[in-house]
């Protein structure tokens with residue numbers, strides 16, 4: 001695990017519940033209180049890969065840290081790491097949905113029929129990605145947010161906790177939708193985030 005903050009704890013819990021992977025340890029700028037081995041700072045990642053740790057999970061959450069997440073992804077990719085999809089056993093994922101590498105699907109999340117979720121996304125606890133939605137790479141759907149059917153998100157979008165995006169809406173790349181907002185339409189290009197409308 002690369003980074004061991006709050007979001008990393010959620011991911012670690014899902015990994016343990018899934019019983020598919022063993023957590024070899026974590027890297028971070030300093031040692032944290034954690035039930036896993038502290039491997040060192042990020043400069044030891046290439047050494048970890050050479051020692052046979054081939055899979056990586058980026059434990060850093062999204063809001064305000066999107067750029068760091070992306071930088072780390074490309075750095076780890078250059079080293080050769082693979083990024084498994086981590087989904088909690090309680091998540092419901094349609095067989096016709098597609099999910100890109102490194103995406104995390106938290107507890108009770110739903111990804112419905114023919115949805116496409118790009119790489120390195122966070123579909124957080126109890127979030128709903130309805131049928132035929134398209135979620136761009138590096139996007140984060142926060143806890144309890146709902147994307148109704150056929151919503152499309154550009155790359156690195158952030159949908160705040162409990163927000164609802166009505167069917168068919170398009171959200172631009174890097175756009176932030178505030179917690180609890182309802183997006184029903186109108187031009188949103190260029191706005192940092194939207195109020196209730």
Ligand SMILES: CC(C)(COP(=O)(O)OP(=O)(O)OC[C@H]1O[C@@H](n2cnc3c(N)ncnc32)[C@H](O)[C@@H]1OP(=O)(O)O)[C@@H](O)C(=O)NCCC(=O)NCCS
Pocket residue numbers: 063124142143159160161176177178179180181193195196
């Ligand atoms: C949208 C958001 C990013 C704005 O943060 P910010 O830039 O620090 O903005 P501020 O808190 O200074 O608020 C600016 C204004 O927007 C309003 N505002 C902020 N968030 C809002 C929201 N979610 N809904 C409605 N109004 C909101 C504030 O009341 C304030 O209004 P004012 O100018 O009339 O006083 C933040 O409020 C938010 O919703 N973050 C998402 C948190 C989240 O979902 N976390 C989940 C982690 S899993």
